[in-house]
Amino acid sequence: MSKDYTTLWKEIGLNLGKHDGLLSVLSDAYKNIYLSQKNRPEGMKYFDFVISEVHGLRIEELYEAKKEKRKVIGTFCVYVPEELVLAVDGVFVGLCAGAEVGFEEAEKYVPRNTCALIKAFMGFKLSGLCPYVELTDLIVGETTCDGKKKAYEIFDEITRKMYVMEIPNMKNDSDRKLWLEEVRKFKDKIEEISGKEITLNLLKKATEIVNQKRLALQRLSKLRAYDPSPISGLDALLVNQIAFYDDPVRFTMKVNELCDELEERVRKGNGIAPKGTPRILISGSPFAIPNWKLHAIVENSGAVVVGEESCVGSRNFRELTDENFNSLEEGLEKIAMRYMGIDCACFTPNKERIDNVKSLFKELKADGVIHCALQFCTPYMMEAFKIEKKIDFPYMRIETDYSMEDFGQLKTRVEAFIETLR
């Protein structure tokens, strides 16, 4: 970290002793998993820096933003329209957490059989370890799964600042109406807490910012289609994780700089692994930061990860919002339409997702798919079975969580799978 943030952390109300421990574990893990990689792009230095300052500089920025009366909005899901938050000059940060922290505390409020992502965001808060949660003015949940839907009720009793958007279960006309209504209500809520009015121009500008971010991530994704891939899956995953909490304009610039370098690498045939290395598409539940387990296993088993068909991945950037609107209401409709296009397993049916997995497999020239669902993540666990029956390429189904207990077992299975792809 570039300086001592103790005073800031104290002011925010973190548990300083535990927090030092957390940062030290995180820093060690990062060194082992990330900094040990060979031939990394220069452009990853920015993202290394962001990670090193994940509870430092970025938190200071949020703190300063709040002083300037900008609102900090925390979210857990790619369904929350970032455009509306940016339109009031708000700060949009993802609160999903990818580490086994505070699970014992969390299990006093939710069942043990709850997915690790939920126990993690509750655990981080309950242990006083998440500066992001502490700095939020509003925490926006959604009804994408039973676990989150019901855990938010409990999380609201703890934080007193939850707002839940309803995601319908289907995509029929009445669902689209309901969802548009939810987008309108969210706009009202954001205007209310920020005290600012969203105008057509503000919405247009915000939409452009978010689309530029998505385009940069799309560009990165397309570069991974080359063989050899110019970037490791671990590094690309990190960029996709940081997309949820960095300043969007700066982030977009840095991703594009990285992509310039990767294009140069592609021209020179400079890959992260030799041409012909087995190429894996990972599909399924989100990989919240710092959940790097599966990517680390795959890339230490002689393969390269070329894509994430995941919320932290393609589900977050595949669709742009149509910028061609001439009234605020039309803008809200375009936003609602864009988000309704996301192929989350929370929908029934969700045929688009199988099509998207297939086309991503082809587009990224993958050799096999590893479907990874978090344990107790019923929607993705169930779809894993459905997909298996509908595809004709090498496919492996994994259920795991954030613990390292199954590391050895997973590594054995992944190695065996990769062996079949050679």
Add this chain to the structure above:
Amino acid sequence: MSKDYTTLWKEIGLNLGKHDGLLSVLSDAYKNIYLSQKNRPEGMKYFDFVISEVHGLRIEELYEAKKEKRKVIGTFCVYVPEELVLAVDGVFVGLCAGAEVGFEEAEKYVPRNTCALIKAFMGFKLSGLCPYVELTDLIVGETTCDGKKKAYEIFDEITRKMYVMEIPNMKNDSDRKLWLEEVRKFKDKIEEISGKEITLNLLKKATEIVNQKRLALQRLSKLRAYDPSPISGLDALLVNQIAFYDDPVRFTMKVNELCDELEERVRKGNGIAPKGTPRILISGSPFAIPNWKLHAIVENSGAVVVGEESCVGSRNFRELTDENFNSLEEGLEKIAMRYMGIDCACFTPNKERIDNVKSLFKELKADGVIHCALQFCTPYMMEAFKIEKKIDFPYMRIETDYSMEDFGQLKTRVEAFIETLR
């Protein structure tokens, strides 16, 4: 069984060998759990008979109904409007299953970490053991939980006769509109498959039949409020289970006959257990037939179960449909309104349920509540934690499934809990 149904079962396509085994296990369990009870009401003889003919006479009735071109509609949830099925003279049967049958088969299609109720209905079908599923013309699912919502997609690929109603996640205006639309679509679907038109008079008559059933079940529930209770929890549970698949008019008559007898018992102070026996309200996930495990444990541990705050229980009969409508459209609105009143844990928030648990506790003069969630039934598991923090009476939280492996452990915990109530 009153006669040999082998020919019928063969025609339906059951796996005869396995089916004989199933019936024999079921019959033994029934003898041990039910027929061993002392001082049972005479009126239970009808329900004993129904159980003994669960795959016999009732199946023959369904088979005959189909010959008369009546349609058999299978369901899994108290949200499917029975009124509309009865309005076209259809047969309405619950397909939820309460036994560990065919789990190995089911786990080829859904994850191991799926609730027992889902694995059971899939397992019964996949093993060729459910005559009800085979006789249905339409199987109606709903989006009440992630597990069922996604399993229905898979079940449709197996049965090719699923129809899914969308239950929204909230109870706001737009949700009510969506749900009313779902009720209208279901009416259209039922008319389409039956080839009959639902008229105002047919709907009024059907509504009356369903309300009469609910009133009879309410009457039974109220009689359990007396101390001593005139009927065991096991017997009352059985009546509530049979409510889902017996002929509604006959069933209502038989429940009322039973209630006449119970009233007489109350007058005489003739209880199923001595006055002052600890009284338990069971709350949580549904108890599909033949899941009698928890009731058997409680009533063999010196307590009496006085109510089920469950879909197989109060959630199925608490609200009547308002019969005061003068057009078909108004009738559909009343039906939609009635079902939207159900306090399922699938809604967020679901404050009504806590209020209902509290008032049921009071009304039934219970001494303690055992909250029982099926393992991996996230909505009820989560609410179990919420309720615990909001009540001031003795409360125990249980997670279990259909296996007998935890029988001893549960019995020990339940006995200890009951001990505290004396």
